[in-house]
Amino acid sequence: MAAKSPADGTPRRPVLSVSARKVKDNAADWHNLMMKWEKLNDSGFTTANKIVNMKISEQLQDNKLEITCDNSTTESEKPSPKYNEELDNCCAELLETLKKMVIFIFQS
Numbered sequence: 001m002a003a004k005s006p007a008d009g010t011p012r013r014p015v016l017s018v019s020a021r022k023v024k025d026n027a028a029d030w031h032n033l034m035m036k037w038e039k040l041n042d043s044g045f046t047t048a049n050k051i052v053n054m055k056i057s058e059q060l061q062d063n064k065l066e067i068t069c070d071n072s073t074t075e076s077e078k079p080s081p082k083y084n085e086e087l088d089n090c091c092a093e094l095l096e097t098l099k100k101m102v103i104f105i106f107q108s
Contacts, residue, residue: 033108040104044097051090058084 016024 037101037104040097040101044094044101047090047094047097051087051094054084054087054090
């Protein structure tokens with residue numbers, strides 16, 4: 001059996017012209033930018049989803065409490081909303097993602 005040389009097994013890529021190389025490089029740059037944007041977008045939606053779910057569960061708990069409690073309490077007698085550290089952290093995270101997206105737009 002004849003041994004194959006390494007050149008026989010690997011296909012050769014044609015040498016690209018300067019303009020074709022620029023087009024290829026630009027396409028790769030756009031792809032990378034789109035991937036970065038998509039990552040930021042996904043992160044923002046995930047955080048926003050957490051915020052919405054926290055608020056929904058908080059409202060559900062409040063509604064259950066209102067149903068079980070005496071309905072004679074007035075609006076001024078209702079307790080003030082309590083501080084939610086997790087919600088505050090999620091809001092800060094969402095704002096940070098937004099800032100990154102704004103910076104991304106102006107740098108691109």
